[in-house]
Amino acid sequence: MAEVLLVPEQIPHEPSSSAIGESSECDEPMKKKPRLEKPPEQDDENLEDRLNEILCCTVCLDLPTFTIYQCNNGHLMCAGCFTHLLADSRLKDEQPTCPNCRCEISKNLCSRNLAVEKAVSELPAGCRYCNCKLPRYLLDQHERQGCKERLTRCKYYQIGCSWQGPHHGLEEHEEGCGYPKKTGSEVLEAIQQKEAGRDEDTKVLRNVVKLLSYEKINFNDLQLRPYRTDDFITKLYYETSRFSALNQQWVVKARVNDDERNPSHTLERRIAFQLSLKSRITSNLVMQFMILNGPFSDAKVEPHVYRFEFTPEKTETPYNNIPLIDSAECNKILASKTINFRVIMFQIPK
Ligand SMILES: [Zn+2]
Ligand SMILES: [Zn+2]
Ligand SMILES: [Zn+2]
Ligand SMILES: [Zn+2]
Structure with missing residues (x-):
């Protein structure tokens, strides 16, 4: 991210300038025709790409996942980059400024941009397991619960089964899984390992409880x-x-x-x-x-x-x-x- 800051040429065009570009193109009726002949799907994808460029964080160029801030001149920054800029200037003892227009930024001077936050949440993104495209606001739930390709663990992982695979293969695996038939001494090691991690946590808490008296x-x-x-x-x-x-x-x-x-x-x-x-x-x-x-x-x-x-x-x-x-x-x-x-x-x- 620091490199992007150092090289101003890499900063993308302001959203306003590209918007002007689009509208002047539409003024010429000759250029409008070939566009209509394109299949509508391709047009959708172009629109998506253009929106991605317009709505991305002007610092890291990623589409922000949730909170989006803007400077007084409307330049967008994702929450991570915004706090990073403020932290950086605190370390350098400088006034924090917008990397695009150099206007002063701070928690009081900058506002959230709810319209962009909502627009971004409607933009499609690919599921990391099955590659299907969904609006961003639905993606998290799909990846955690809905996706048939999502990575799942066998329910007997607690006693040592290391099977991991797509959710649609889970039922078949669990029916044939050998772990429920293992003896106590065979699964003892897995249980002991699990306990060791938990013991570390309870040790800290027990110590605090002891100190409190x-x-x-x-x-x-x-x-x-x-x-x-x-x-x-x-x-x-x-x-x-x-x-x-x-x-x-x-x-x-x-x-x-x-x-x-x-x-x-x-x-x-x-x-x-x-x-x-x-x-x-x-x-x-x-x-x-x-x-x-x-x-x-x-x-x-x-x-x-x-x-x-x-x-x-x-x-x-x-x-x-x-x-x-x-x-x-x-x-x-x-x-x-x-x-x-x-x-x-x-x-x-x-
Ligand atoms: Zn960012
Ligand atoms: Zn700015
Ligand atoms: Zn999926
Ligand atoms: Zn299993």
Whole structure:
């Protein structure tokens, strides 16, 4: 996507200019005739191609799947590209602009374009299993439930059957599947493997439940605000104001792709945070803490508990990546002015 941004020649014509092209063509009656002779199906396909070109995101040139934003001059951007542009400019400390017309863009300045969203949802797209063409708004349900060619698993996969195939072959497979006749010891290994994955998840949750019954617990809803330093390459840092928890003063700091010189050059983004103790302590303080999205954010954070022993000399934890589900989630966070999250802290008794 970055390459498209760097080479303005690759950006397609504005929708308005191609529309003018069409209408001037229609003014000439001589050119209209051969068009009528074309089979109607082919005409439909041309119309579809032209609509695809007009309604696509002006940054990635794909047809947006759901939300579509537009700049003040009507240039369309899919939600992914829009948040990426906002996140990029936050990292570079620049005002975000529309890649087509350079007008200022932001969450307040840009609006959604519901008409285009609806038009795109009516445009046909091919099913990835059977290649049939359906309006986009019906495609998801067709691929999940309706399509006879959709990839299906045998219902005995829980006890180890690895059969996968088109849905129309499922009934025949299950009638002849050998797994229901296997003995307990034959299917034991498959069940043990399944349990192992689940055990990992419950271990995290059990630990949280255990921590919740400690005497000294505190939670804070915090706001990380961006700031910059006067380094040679200005980097983006975040910091909360001081907050008190468990009779101490604390600050949380965050950095974006902190191991790289220029994070705006990479597509893979991470935010790492550090918990920093601001009060003076005379004896060691063992803490466990976790980051949650809290009531003021919709970021998807996976549960993870960190542990650190603060000493009079060591008052800052290492930088840990906020366990976001993916890099797109990170861009979503960077696109907003501040990062809101909840930190829960548990003081571990000696
Ligand atoms: Zn896009
Ligand atoms: Zn624009
Ligand atoms: Zn299908
Ligand atoms: Zn089977």
